Amino acid sequence: MIPKFDRITIIGLGLIGSSIARAIRKAEAAKHLVAMDRDKAVRERVMELGLADEVTGDAAQAVKGADLVILCVPVMANAALGAAIGPHLSPGAIISDVGSVKGSVVRDIAPHLPEGVHFVPAHPVAGTEHSGPDAGFAELFVNRWSILTPPPETAPVAIARVRALWEAMGANVEVMTPEHHDLVLAITSHVPHLIAYNIVGTAADMEKVTESEVIKFSAGGFRDFTRIAASDPTMWRDVFLTNKDAVLEMLGRFSEDLLALQRMIRWGDGDGLHALFTRTRAIRRGIIASGQETAAPDFGRPHPPLPEAKKNQ
Amino acid sequence: MIPKFDRITIIGLGLIGSSIARAIRKAEAAKHLVAMDRDKAVRERVMELGLADEVTGDAAQAVKGADLVILCVPVMANAALGAAIGPHLSPGAIISDVGSVKGSVVRDIAPHLPEGVHFVPAHPVAGTEHSGPDAGFAELFVNRWSILTPPPETAPVAIARVRALWEAMGANVEVMTPEHHDLVLAITSHVPHLIAYNIVGTAADMEKVTESEVIKFSAGGFRDFTRIAASDPTMWRDVFLTNKDAVLEMLGRFSEDLLALQRMIRWGDGDGLHALFTRTRAIRRGIIASGQETAAPDFGRPHPPLPEAKKNQ
Numbered sequence: 001m002i003p004k005f006d007r008i009t010i011i012g013l014g015l016i017g018s019s020i021a022r023a024i025r026k027a028e029a030a031k032h033l034v035a036m037d038r039d040k041a042v043r044e045r046v047m048e049l050g051l052a053d054e055v056t057g058d059a060a061q062a063v064k065g066a067d068l069v070i071l072c073v074p075v076m077a078n079a080a081l082g083a084a085i086g087p088h089l090s091p092g093a094i095i096s097d098v099g100s101v102k103g104s105v106v107r108d109i110a111p112h113l114p115e116g117v118h119f120v121p122a123h124p125v126a127g128t129e130h131s132g133p134d135a136g137f138a139e140l141f142v143n144r145w146s147i148l149t150p151p152p153e154t155a156p157v158a159i160a161r162v163r164a165l166w167e168a169m170g171a172n173v174e175v176m177t178p179e180h181h182d183l184v185l186a187i188t189s190h191v192p193h194l195i196a197y198n199i200v201g202t203a204a205d206m207e208k209v210t211e212s213e214v215i216k217f218s219a220g221g222f223r224d225f226t227r228i229a230a231s232d233p234t235m236w237r238d239v240f241l242t243n244k245d246a247v248l249e250m251l252g253r254f255s256e257d258l259l260a261l262q263r264m265i266r267w268g269d270g271d272g273l274h275a276l277f278t279r280t281r282a283i284r285r286g287i288i289a290s291g292q293e294t295a296a297p298d299f300g301r302p303h304p305p306l307p308e309a310k311k312n313q
Numbered sequence: 314m315i316p317k318f319d320r321i322t323i324i325g326l327g328l329i330g331s332s333i334a335r336a337i338r339k340a341e342a343a344k345h346l347v348a349m350d351r352d353k354a355v356r357e358r359v360m361e362l363g364l365a366d367e368v369t370g371d372a373a374q375a376v377k378g379a380d381l382v383i384l385c386v387p388v389m390a391n392a393a394l395g396a397a398i399g400p401h402l403s404p405g406a407i408i409s410d411v412g413s414v415k416g417s418v419v420r421d422i423a424p425h426l427p428e429g430v431h432f433v434p435a436h437p438v439a440g441t442e443h444s445g446p447d448a449g450f451a452e453l454f455v456n457r458w459s460i461l462t463p464p465p466e467t468a469p470v471a472i473a474r475v476r477a478l479w480e481a482m483g484a485n486v487e488v489m490t491p492e493h494h495d496l497v498l499a500i501t502s503h504v505p506h507l508i509a510y511n512i513v514g515t516a517a518d519m520e521k522v523t524e525s526e527v528i529k530f531s532a533g534g535f536r537d538f539t540r541i542a543a544s545d546p547t548m549w550r551d552v553f554l555t556n557k558d559a560v561l562e563m564l565g566r567f568s569e570d571l572l573a574l575q576r577m578i579r580w581g582d583g584d585g586l587h588a589l590f591t592r593t594r595a596i597r598r599g600i601i602a603s604g605q606e607t608a609a610p611d612f613g614r615p616h617p618p619l620p621e622a623k624k625n626q
Contacts, residue, residue, distance in 0.1 A: 262564055
């Protein structure tokens with residue numbers, strides 16, 4: 001049986017941090033929950049929402065006596081945070097995070113950890129387009145995957161405890177190397193975000209098409225991209241700067257493939273287009289079959305009712 | 314007061330055609346509704362679903378006596394269809410369509426129309442990733458825009474009747490030229506579909522990342538693209554072949570902007586990335602404010618409940 005944590009400290013109470021706080025509460029996975037955020041407005045909101053037993057703006061104090069510390073900050077904030085909390089971590093404590101890039105997290109945090117502290121980096125592959133402590137909800141991780149990338153020397157019991165915590169929050173867990181994680185996420189998350197941001201930017205810069213037209217007629221496909229392109233700018237800036245190599249590699253492939261498609265359009269290669277458009281349906285079916293997506297049309301978006309029939313029309 | 318139609322014929326009972334049939338029924342907008350599809354399996358399903366008063370596989374017979382004919386077929390099927398039905402259209406009939414490209418539709422259909430027949434091309438900017446008569450629903454067009462692109466000589470009364478029909482189905486209506494339509498839709502719909510198809514193809518072709526990994530970790534952003542990339546292949550092939558010029562123009566801008574972003578990543582221009590990522594949020598807000606999107610996180614995707622807390626953890 002894996003013991004419950006005595007004292008979990010969450011640093012950074014945005015969408016992910018506040019969702020973890022809520023899920024830990026619901027799963028009764030910690031005896032005492034500490035929330036640390038450097039932003040006073042966030043701390044006040046966390047207190048109003050009752051997300052933790054203790055709320056502080058002092059990182060060193062927050063981690064004292066904690067047997068689990070979870071860093072939920074933009075990935076480039078980890079280095080300074082690691083330096084600030086390192087000396088105050090208790091022997092035997094586990095330190096984890098939720099960063100979307102894992103290679104840089106390992107590089108930035110590991111050097112600051114005293115001996116006897118266990119490092120289990122994690123990345124829950126889940127999120128919404130909203131940010132901040134009000135945006136979180138306890139069910140965010142249900143049926144989603146959380147990827148752990150522990151260094152080879154990490155104690156198996158520490159990995160098991162972090163795994164159990166994610167499972168208690170409803171997530172599935174997979175373990176891989178930071179390098180492989182960064183490659184997989186470059187194609188399943190980072191490049192999709194980049195091209196979503198990009199097309200929204202391109203559309204905003206048209207001269208012959210007004211912004212009002214882009215907005216009105218967005219239901220033709222564009223609006224799905226805007227959801228992703230509404231994600232937190234600081235978090236995503238950090239992702240692209242810290243996972244540069246994998247992102248540039250995947251972006252190169254994407255652009256190469258796009259040029260091939262462009263050429264098919266220019267030369268009227270209907271069979272080539274049809275073949276690609278048929279092949280891509282299979283991936284969608286796999287995502288639905290694996291429970292990562294709803295089968296309902298339009299992601300289950302609500303469709304308002306028809307107006308009443310006008311008999312005198 | 315705009316009179317109800319006596320006899321509406323819908324040709325092609327896919328997602329859009331069958332949604333129109335359902336909406337017309339609910340809005341009581343036609344005294345008699347005829348469904349024509351060349352596919353026997355579709356006709357049988359339309360009969361089982363009771364979507365029309367009359368179901369036929371004969372286009373010439375279907376349009377006889379109709380005061381409104383709506384073509385709901387892939388855009389490249391319009392030329393042959395126009396030739397087949399032209400001689401059988403009744404004087405005073407209105408012919409309309411739902412094609413996602415309007416320039417080619419006007420070119421392909423207009424020459425086949427006898428004098429006295431009114432031509433009001435239309436494009437409802439709405440859809441889901443599903444295809445076929447079972448995928449349709451009456452509410453599909455509610456709060457969506459339907460764009461009419463009538464030739465300058467079309468009688469205003471014909472335009473008014475088609476407008477009233479779309480409004481009865483819950484849609485908003487805008488009138489513009491076919492050329493402007495094709496430019497607007499290239500950026501709000503056609504290029505988004507193309508890059509969605511493209512990234513799903515790129516992801517499927519990885520050597521170092523398995524398809525199972527792409528599927529598992531798709532909740533990081535990728536899965537939203539797969540919805541669009543599951544759309545009907547024939548319809549979309551036709552869109553790209555018939556709106557070639559506008560798509561290539563918009564694609565050129567997209568790629569140019571993407572190269573600029575790529576360069577920012579390569580050179581570590583965090584401020585440039587942050588500025589773009591902040592700007593794109595405003596467009597999202599506009600789309601939500603205009604009722605083209607739900608404000609609920611994740612498009613209102615359902616989130617399953619947390620597992621019960623395990624007290625013995």
